[in-house]
Amino acid sequence: MGRRRFLVWGRGRGRGRKRNVKSCLQxxxxxxxxxxxxxxxxxxxxxxxxxxxxxxxxxEAKVTVLRSLSTFYGV
Known part of the structure; x- marks a missing residue:
């Protein structure tokens, strides 16, 4: 299982934090x-x-169609 990375708002100070958050969001x-x-x-x-x-x-529409076909053909 891969390592998850979360956006942390509390780290950093001043301007650098805003730039890091913005680049992370981008x-x-x-x-x-x-x-x-x-x-x-x-x-x-x-x-x-x-x-x-x-x-x-x-x-969602594709899933609905596939479920209907599955029910119709008894699969």
Whole structure:
């Protein structure tokens, strides 16, 4: 099992902490963006979250269809 890294708000002092938190959040957003198929380049955060919302809705619809087919065919 991999080592989990958590964002810690209490570390650091002054400006450096804000910069570290911002860069950490940007890195996490880039990682999240890479997991979504069809995302191209760097998106605005709002666009990224809308794309994620649409992707989750699509995945839920696929699961519903697959469950229906499974029930229909008795698998």
């Amino acid at each position: 890195r996490k957003l880039r990682q999240l963006e890479r997991t979504i198929p069809g995302s191209h380049g760097i998106m605005e955060v709002q666009t990224l979250f809308l794309t994620i919302q649409n992707y989750i809705t699509l995945l």
